Amino acid sequence: MKYACKYTPIELLAGFGMKVELLNPTAENYELSDQYIHSNVCSYSRSIIEERLRDCCDPIILTSCCDSIERAGDVLKTLGQEVYILNLPHHNDNCCSKLLYQKELLKLIDELSKALNREFDVEKFYDSFDYGGEEISGPYVSVMGARINSDLLELIKSESPLPVKNNTCTGIRSVEKPPQTDDIEELMALYSDALLSQIPCIRMSDISKRRDLIEDPNLRGIIYNTVNFCDFYTFEYSKLKSALDVPVLKIETDYTMLATEQIKTRLGAFYENMITKKIKTPTCQTYYAGTDTRVALNDRSPMTSSHIYYAGIDTGSTSTNAVIIDDKKNIISFAIVPTGVKVAESAQKALDEALRKTGLEIGDISKTVATGYGRARIDFRAEDVTEITCHAKGAYFLNPKVRTIIDIGGQDSKVIRLDEKGNVTDFVMNDKCAAGTGRFIEMMAQSLQLSLEEMSSYGLKWDEDIAISSMCSVFAQSEVVSLIASDKKLEDIVHGINNSIASKIVALGRRGKLEREFIMTVGVARNIGVVRAFEDKLDAEIIVPEEPDICGALGAALIASEI
Ligand code: SF4
Ligand code: SF4
Structure with a gap:
């Protein structure tokens, strides 16, 4: 028998010689359960149904934990499965609840005795107690x-x-x-x-x-x-x-x-x-261009007198970026190449390209740190570090006043908060829905038959403030198609799209806690219409690095120089 809840009397079941196991299936998908239960029921309840419908039919015991689990139990009963639901009290702090649960336990003993034609064995019950807690000493x-x-x-x-x-x-x-005690009522x-x-x-x-x-x-x-x-x-x-x-x-x-x-x-x-708070957080004031919202990178000379170089590689869903720095943390070179199907090859290509620009060779690179989704597949890395830490490192290096990073990539978007030392204090990611990502802008550009450059400039020339209210990319696309059909100006529609992206990301980062200075990194930072939409929403200037795509790779190179 399988059980779902820690309040299940598994020792009582052991008293009937039953072997019990936690019901905790990982679902591959919800193809079968979707036919019987709404998709807004909790995923655990759906996973139970999915598992039961695929290949399991051993009896299960549930508690009346919540509506979701009771609905799952009802569905399974309707489908002929053996399901027992225990009435679990909500109160754990009064005699009535304990009495109520005692009655449930006695009822269960009665029903099992009849169903199994077996007596409850008190000795087996006592023998089955196992505290089973995880013993961990230390942090x-x-x-x-x-x-x-x-x-x-x-x-x-x-x-x-x-x-x-x-x-x-x-x-x-x-x-x-x-x-x-031998008195069953007292025992229960x-x-x-x-x-x-x-x-x-x-x-x-x-x-x-x-x-x-x-x-x-x-x-x-x-x-x-x-x-x-x-x-x-x-x-x-x-x-x-x-x-x-x-x-x-x-x-x-x-x-x-x-x-x-x-x-x-x-x-x-x-x-x-x-x-890793021990990783120092260097800053380089020379990169901060005063009140200008664009951050300039230092002049990239073909070679410096330094003989120690570090590389950072950032494998994103759209582009793979490499940055080489010297031991004084000067950016010597960088390269941006499209991410192909083979992540490791794209990484090698980006690094080769960055090396080629400087006349350096691979042997001149003392250490390479990889970041981005494909980081673990880059064999020549000394270490891999998440893009959240690397973006924080890179952004803080570019401007130590930065407290909030808005990072909108091809497939996901993130809001990362930093403290005054450049440590990540918090981050949120949208990686489930295309809305609010670079992919969303591409979809909208296709619908409007505009290039990405046009998407960037059209958003600045609007007259009518159109709201795109759908938070889902598919519905938003239908909304855009309706706006085209009703002869709305393309510029106004693009402005509406930009505002919807800014609203989604600001809501994701919970506006109340978003602190200045703001920096935007990654490809969408090149879309000036989106940047302006963020500035309007946040009522603040957004810093845009000269090369927004390489912030993560820069952070990785900086970390390489410190490990
Ligand atoms: S009552 Fe519900 S939430 Fe509580 S332990 Fe049982 S299954 Fe978990
Ligand atoms: S809704 Fe109920 S069954 Fe689902 S995870 Fe929450 S407590 Fe557990």
Whole structure:
């Protein structure tokens, strides 16, 4: 039998000789479950249905945790599956609840005795208690929040520089063995008390004991897991984030592993931020061009007297960029090449191109750091570092007054916040939807039959302030097609598109906390119409580097010079 909730009386099931296992499937997709349950039901509930419909039909036991899980149970029952739903009280702090749950346990014993034609074995019950907690001494990272699938937990562990504790809703099941008694009613009263006295999940009425999860001097960081369409845990995340000194990263999963690369990037940046404050954050005031919103790069002489050079490679979805610096942190050369299907080849090409411009050879490069989505595939790297850390490094180097980086790439967009020392204090990413990314602008340019250069300049020549309200790229495209059909001026439509991008990203970065100075990096920073839309939204000037694409590679080269 499989169970879903830590309040499930698994020791009682063991008393009937049943083997139990946590029901925690990773879904590949939701093709089958979508036929039976709406896609706005929590992903965990859908993953159970998907798994059951594919190849499982062993009985499951659920609790009345929430509407989603009850709906999943109902669907499975309708489809003829064996599902038992325990009525779990909301209160964990009063006698009535414990009495209510005792009755549920007695009812379960009764039903199992009849169904299995077997007596409840008290000895087996007592023997099955296992505290099973993870013993970690010393500093650790805690995964908190909603349940997490084992594949994602393994990913978090494998990327972490510290041991990881699973403190999610089902990760910390610890039920104390009740005192010895042969009276089943009394035993179930004691057992009910023990089950409801565990460190509570957020669904319970009294969650004060959850403090134990955060008041620990060894806690170094929290990865806060939420599941799509589950509302229980968002509130706790917001409170923790503002109340704690340790860094907190929120991840949201749909119970598939389709976003593994993006999650890896988030984890990588989070761990780097947690432990690499020792990387010094150099600044170079000479790159800061006073009140001019464009940042000039230093003159790139073909060679300097230095003999030590470092390279940074940034493999983005659209372009692969290489930067070479010398030991004085002068930019010696850079190159931008399109990212082909073979990431490693594009990286080599970008570096060769940057070397060619200087007359240097590969042997002259002392160390190379790789960043970007394809960073792990670059064999000649000394290290790989996430693009979040590298962009922060590069942007702060270009202008140490920068506190907010707006990075809109081909496939994703990020808002990265820095402190006065250039450390990443927070970041948010949109990597799920094309809206608010370079891809969105390309789609709109196609619909309007404009080049990207025209998209940039048209946005400055608008008359009518048109709002594109759809936040989804597909619906926004339909909206644009309707505007074309109603003879709206192209310039006004482009301005509306630019505003919709700025609104989406500013909302992503939660405007209240966005601090000046702002810098825009990566390709979309070349679109002056989008830059102006951001300036209007933020009521602030946006710094645009002379070469916005190379900020990440520059940061990688700087890190190479320090490791
Ligand atoms: S949130 Fe609480 S009640 Fe719901 S499954 Fe998790 S542990 Fe059980
Ligand atoms: S993830 Fe949230 S909505 Fe889904 S079953 Fe758990 S508590 Fe309920």
